[in-house]
Amino acid sequence: MIDLRSDTVTKPSEEMRRAMAEAPVGDDVYGEDPTVNRLEEYVADLIGKEAAIYGPSGTMTNQIGVHLGTRRGEEILLHEQSHIFNYEAGAPALLSGVQSRPLLGDGGLISPDTLRAAVGPENDHFAPPTLLCLENTHNAAGGAVYPLDDFAEVAAEARGLGLGVHLDGARLFNAAVAAGIEAREWCEHVDTVSVCSSKGLGAPVGSLLAGDEATIRRARRVRKAFGGGMRQAGTIAAASLFAFEKNVERLEEDHDLARLLAEGFLEAGYEVEAPETNLVLVKADDENALLEALAKEGVLAGHGRKGYVRFVTHLDVASEDIEKVVEAASRVFASV
Numbered sequence: 001m002i003d004l005r006s007d008t009v010t011k012p013s014e015e016m017r018r019a020m021a022e023a024p025v026g027d028d029v030y031g032e033d034p035t036v037n038r039l040e041e042y043v044a045d046l047i048g049k050e051a052a053i054y055g056p057s058g059t060m061t062n063q064i065g066v067h068l069g070t071r072r073g074e075e076i077l078l079h080e081q082s083h084i085f086n087y088e089a090g091a092p093a094l095l096s097g098v099q100s101r102p103l104l105g106d107g108g109l110i111s112p113d114t115l116r117a118a119v120g121p122e123n124d125h126f127a128p129p130t131l132l133c134l135e136n137t138h139n140a141a142g143g144a145v146y147p148l149d150d151f152a153e154v155a156a157e158a159r160g161l162g163l164g165v166h167l168d169g170a171r172l173f174n175a176a177v178a179a180g181i182e183a184r185e186w187c188e189h190v191d192t193v194s195v196c197s198s199k200g201l202g203a204p205v206g207s208l209l210a211g212d213e214a215t216i217r218r219a220r221r222v223r224k225a226f227g228g229g230m231r232q233a234g235t236i237a238a239a240s241l242f243a244f245e246k247n248v249e250r251l252e253e254d255h256d257l258a259r260l261l262a263e264g265f266l267e268a269g270y271e272v273e274a275p276e277t278n279l280v281l282v283k284a285d286d287e288n289a290l291l292e293a294l295a296k297e298g299v300l301a302g303h304g305r306k307g308y309v310r311f312v313t314h315l316d317v318a319s320e321d322i323e324k325v326v327e328a329a330s331r332v333f334a335s336v
């Protein structure tokens, strides 16, 4: 099977497993795990924030960000296709008691005008909007990079309106590598940012939330309350550290393979969105029929946004695999 369902399906390499086995550990709830501490410092430095906190999933680190940026009864604003709105099990309402206001925008972007229009005047009828959540790269938009100028503009608009800004940067390093811009350039415009080591960077588990010292100090209590306080977490944090140190630059290879895959699908007759990073969206009248036909050919893909099948390139995919996928796609084209 060639598994292109997600970049989360990668298995830790021998070298990564060795780093895990050899990692010094301690009790991280006491702040005594040297490997977790090193990882948190490394990632904070990498993205230009004062501090970072390690958590078990991107959902949790996003939700800690949401919790820290709001109070019960307030409102968060986010793209209608965003991960936080669609794929985090209703957590903003469940864990933080906030209402989510979905906003429209092409390619996962939110324009300053759209944001301004969504923030009403102060009025007792309204839930006070307090946090804007942005996403880069944008998953449902096919791994689209949030252009830095647009990002800075909408973040500045949010500040002018009195809102905080959180960035869901699950694939922020894909954006950085694709655009040739340091990840910190986006992070400079936000209060909190969540980044994942378990996506394209290839770690088996782990995400981090970064922000200023005071915010991350508060985050430790929230993480505990959400059930994310882990003990000798250095065993897994070592994999994340390895991923951030060794696997950022090579994301370019995933992007190259995604382009190759998209070209192959185009030649085979499919309608394809040109990929900016490692996600390829292929149009399908019947997504399940295409997925089933490909699975019979030994190729696994997943659902993209409605009407699209999603293929994701990653660390465990080689260019020979891409050729095989394209051949399989050509064979099934007539049948779907």
Ligand SMILES: *Cc1c(COP(=O)(O)O)cnc(C)c1O
Binding pocket: 056, 057, 058, 059, 060, 062, 083, 084, 135, 137, 138, 139, 168, 170, 171, 196, 198, 199, 207
């Ligand atoms: C994967 C992902 C997350 C976090 O997912 P977890 O599975 O909880 O780690 C958050 N945002 C985006 C855009 C994602 O793709």
